[in-house]
Amino acid sequence: MPSKREKSATTTRPEDAVPSRSTCPKDFISTLPTREGWSTPLIQYNKYWHRPHVLEETLRVQDTFRPRADDIILVTQPKCGTTWLKALAFAIAHRARLSFADHPLLTRHPQHLVQFIEMPDPHILGHAHVDALPSPRLLATHLPLFSLLPHEMSSGDGCRCRIVYLCRDPKDALVSRWHFERKVDGHHMELEEALAMFCEGVSECGPFWDHCLEYWKESLARPDKVLFLKYEEIMADPVRAVRELAAFLGAPFSEEEESSGVPREVVRLCSFETLTGLPVNQAGGVDHGHFYMPNSAFFRKGVTGDWANHMSREMGEKLDLVVREKLQGSGLSF
Ligand code: A3P
Numbered sequence: 001m002p003s004k005r006e007k008s009a010t011t012t013r014p015e016d017a018v019p020s021r022s023t024c025p026k027d028f029i030s031t032l033p034t035r036e037g038w039s040t041p042l043i044q045y046n047k048y049w050h051r052p053h054v055l056e057e058t059l060r061v062q063d064t065f066r067p068r069a070d071d072i073i074l075v076t077q078p079k080c081g082t083t084w085l086k087a088l089a090f091a092i093a094h095r096a097r098l099s100f101a102d103h104p105l106l107t108r109h110p111q112h113l114v115q116f117i118e119m120p121d122p123h124i125l126g127h128a129h130v131d132a133l134p135s136p137r138l139l140a141t142h143l144p145l146f147s148l149l150p151h152e153m154s155s156g157d158g159c160r161c162r163i164v165y166l167c168r169d170p171k172d173a174l175v176s177r178w179h180f181e182r183k184v185d186g187h188h189m190e191l192e193e194a195l196a197m198f199c200e201g202v203s204e205c206g207p208f209w210d211h212c213l214e215y216w217k218e219s220l221a222r223p224d225k226v227l228f229l230k231y232e233e234i235m236a237d238p239v240r241a242v243r244e245l246a247a248f249l250g251a252p253f254s255e256e257e258e259s260s261g262v263p264r265e266v267v268r269l270c271s272f273e274t275l276t277g278l279p280v281n282q283a284g285g286v287d288h289g290h291f292y293m294p295n296s297a298f299f300r301k302g303v304t305g306d307w308a309n310h311m312s313r314e315m316g317e318k319l320d321l322v323v324r325e326k327l328q329g330s331g332l333s334f
Helices: 004-011 025-029 052-064 082-093 170-185 191-200 208-221 231-236 238-248 255-259 262-269 272-276 313-327
Strands: 042-045 048-050 072-076 138-141 162-167 226-230 285-287 292-294
Touching: 025 052, 042 052, 048 052, 072 082, 082 138, 082 162, 082 231, 082 238, 082 262, 082 272, 162 208, 162 231, 162 238, 170 191, 170 208, 170 292, 170 313, 191 313, 208 226, 208 313, 226 231, 226 238, 231 238, 238 262, 255 262
Parallel strands: 072 138, 072 162, 162 226
Antiparallel strands: 042 048, 285 292
16 A cells, blocks of 8 residues: 555656655665765755654654654754753653652653654663554654644644644754764764855754744644743743643643742753763663764753854854744744
């Protein structure tokens, strides 16, 4: 039985022809536009740029992933605060049954507590599939779900599940990515070159602005379904952000929780200082088959505005200008 995409590929006019999905994802991927520069080539599919091994999984997600009404999906672009959001959402969602004294976040890396849809984590899933997880699922993704799964993500009244989207000043996201590639992949690209590619839209999961905009627009149309957050806003008032997140997840803090300081406890447990002080986040890592990800790589400085220590003012202004133009008229700004 052909997939939806195969069906639509057969109905396009010859002049619009895009490479059709073959039964072998590797063959199909080899027909797509590729750009070198970052530590791995990036491959363009559906407008967005993907790492090769993640793209294979992405195609599988597109064919098989079905959101459930009670799913909560945490969405970020890489280096926008995924680890922090995973910790916060996990701590909030499970606070009724977990004690802060022996909390899983004290012994497990936040990345291994919330499953990425497109990157199976053996620590969470073993050999199982994300479909095998029981409801309600707390999941994460870097994927642009609304353009990747337009039918599955929408029902008559909008988005089928609840989404928390976290973004960040693109200058900080870029600098964080640049450091990450150097640390994890030993990649020594100049920051100027990384900036040029980022401004062209060529970054993992980029164009950065298009990714933000898909979720921004949905958050305006369906604020009950998509909560749009910024790293800088959480940093400025984490307790307020934690309250907002709890309310959005359908479990606002009770008066009793407020008076016993639970929101502050969540903030403290998930803070950069607490998490980086834990042995589990200083050593070890996950073998994803194609690559090894050290646990410590997800923590660097954990501040806002660090871009200014790495980029000149002109470089910052160049990126700001590109992003401002791309977001013009949307109401979203950084
Ligand atoms: P920096 O490189 O700017 O320090 P991701 O989790 O999406 O990969 O993002 C990583 C970025 O989030 C890194 O930014 C990292 O230091 C920061 N980060 C990780 N945990 C954090 C936390 N608990 N609080 C604030 N920032 C955090």
